[in-house]
Amino acid sequence: MKIPEISNSNPFTVRALLNAGYRLMTRKDGSVFVLTVLFGGILLGVLAFAIDVGQLLYTRRQLQSVANAAALSAALELQQCGSTPACTLMQTAASQAAIENNFPTATVYTQCNFNANSQTGMTLVVNNGPCALGTSDPNHGLTTYVEVIATIQQKTMFGAMLGVRNVMLGTRAEATLGPPSACVTILDSNASQAFLFNGGATVSAPCGITVNSNSGTAFEFNGGSLTANYVNVVGGDMINNGGSGLNATVKTGASAVTDPLASLPVPTIGACGTSTSSPYHGVSYGALLNSGASTFFPGVYCGGITLNANATATFNPGLYIINGPVVIGASDTVTGSGVTFYFENNSWTSNGAASMNLTAPTTGTYAGILFFQAHGDTDTFILDSNTTSVAQGTFYLPDGPLTINGGANLAAYELLDVHDLTVDSGVNLVIGTNYSSLPNGSPLGAASAQAILTE
Numbered sequence: 128m129k130i131p132e133i134s135n136s137n138p139f140t141v142r143a144l145l146n147a148g149y150r151l152m153t154r155k156d157g158s159v160f161v162l163t164v165l166f167g168g169i170l171l172g173v174l175a176f177a178i179d180v181g182q183l184l185y186t187r188r189q190l191q192s193v194a195n196a197a198a199l200s201a202a203l204e205l206q207q208c209g210s211t212p213a214c215t216l217m218q219t220a221a222s223q224a225a226i227e228n229n230f231p232t233a234t235v236y237t238q239c240n241f242n243a244n245s246q247t248g249m250t251l252v253v254n255n256g257p258c259a260l261g262t263s264d265p266n267h268g269l270t271t272y273v274e275v276i277a278t279i280q281q282k283t284m285f286g287a288m289l290g291v292r293n294v295m296l297g298t299r300a301e302a303t304l305g306p307p308s309a310c311v312t313i314l315d316s317n318a319s320q321a322f323l324f325n326g327g328a329t330v331s332a333p334c335g336i337t338v339n340s341n342s343g344t345a346f347e348f349n350g351g352s353l354t355a356n357y358v359n360v361v362g363g364d365m366i367n368n369g370g371s372g373l374n375a376t377v378k379t380g381a382s383a384v385t386d387p388l389a390s391l392p393v394p395t396i397g398a399c400g401t402s403t404s405s406p407y408h409g410v411s412y413g414a415l416l417n418s419g420a421s422t423f424f425p426g427v428y429c430g431g432i433t434l435n436a437n438a439t440a441t442f443n444p445g446l447y448i449i450n451g452p453v454v455i456g457a458s459d460t461v462t463g464s465g466v467t468f469y470f471e472n473n474s475w476t477s478n479g480a481a482s483m484n485l486t487a488p489t490t491g492t493y494a495g496i497l498f499f500q501a502h503g504d505t506d507t508f509i510l511d512s513n514t515t516s517v518a519q520g521t522f523y524l525p526d527g528p529l530t531i532n533g534g535a536n537l538a539a540y541e542l543l544d545v546h547d548l549t550v551d552s553g554v555n556l557v558i559g560t561n562y563s564s565l566p567n568g569s570p571l572g573a574a575s576a577q578a579i580l581t582e
Contacts, residue, residue, distance in 0.1 A: 191298040194277040197221035198302035201273040213237040252276040310334035326350030327552030399429035434459040467493040474506035487520025495570035
């Protein structure tokens with residue numbers, strides 16, 4: 128039914144309404160007062176309820192922002208925390224995020240300790256990995272994810288008149304590290320040909336390459352095939368052969384990046400021969416294996432390690448501190464799982480068709496680190512191997528150049544954080560980016576943390 132429009136063009140309607148209003152206002156039985164009190168009270172109650180609900184909704188939105196910020200902040204500490212359970216760095220980062228969002232200092236719990244629900248102040252539960260939803264959460268138990276549950280008791284303004292003095296508010300968020308900003312980082316700040324790619328080489332890197340050199344020819348491409356998400360160069364480039372085979376966006380004048388592994392701790396170096404389980408445990412003249420098979424154990428190897436004449440060396444899991452060169456002959460075989468080689472001085476040289484199957488540890492301080500050359504060591508690391516070799520881990524040579532002369536790599540992932548890089552003809556290399564074996568993802572970190580779920 129259409130309601131008649133009230134206007135001056137309909138004087139009968141206006142007059143009728145005015146008369147009805149006058150009769151109501153002049154009644155003597157007090158019904159107007161009763162109605163006013165009754166509906167006025169209801170109106171005030173509704174208004175009070177609306178104010179409380181509005182305030183609760185506003186606080187909950189703010190609390191969700193806190194949970195999001197806390198989860199993102201905690202996720203940024205994944206690299207530093209490693210596999211440490213209930214890492215205090217995550218807790219501190221989450222708590223600081225709450226303070227920066229104008230919430231009070233929170234009591235922090237971990238490992239799905241829901242005693243937080245009984246607290247009266249601000250609380251944060253920081254879980255690595257997520258556990259609040261159990262197995263219904265696809266990220267349940269994954270330590271590459273951080274879950275934060277934020278709770279706070281909010282006082283009501285008018286609800287107390289109905290016996291509701293406080294309302295517990297809670298929100299949840301998950302975050303993880305985003306994909307690594309680059310899988311190849313070249314640290315040299317001023318060299319020409321800091322990244323030299325020669326014709327005949329084939330490299331596929333489904334990630335980014337950064338070159339810190341400010342030289343006008345920091346990146347030189349001489350043909351072959353280079354595929355990457357991008358090549359960011361602080362200085363300039365020299366693209367020869369018409370750029371044929373260069374399948375990457377090259378950006379010159381890019382901003383320099385900091386060394387993503389600058390904070391990687393240097394191992395404590397003991398005396399030579401601290402591993403007593405091997406016949407080659409670090410005697411001062413070095414380990415020399417001319418033929419046959421031998422097993423090496425973690426320890427300090429002074430004088431380096433040399434393999435010759437069809438030798439086979441198996442390295443047991445652990446940290447190998449090398450004081451001297453490691454030389455692998457063309458007919459030699461090297462295997463080791465869960466190993467890190469730290470070069471106190473000198474470097475690694477593998478020749479010709481050497482067979483190599485080495486993988487870095489998946490946990491601990493050096494998770495994902497296969498080779499670590501001491502700061503200040505400028506010796507060239509030379510990698511040459513057969514087409515079925517595996518070098519799974521990070522090459523961290525902060526002051527030393529890496530030259531890849533030949534061979535391939537069938538590893539799930541490989542990361543290069545080196546001073547300079549030369550890729551020569553004969554290389555057929557795929558730089559894998561599958562970090563699923565590493566609880567905290569790429570050792571080179573990520574471009575940023577990213578929110579996965581908020582609620």
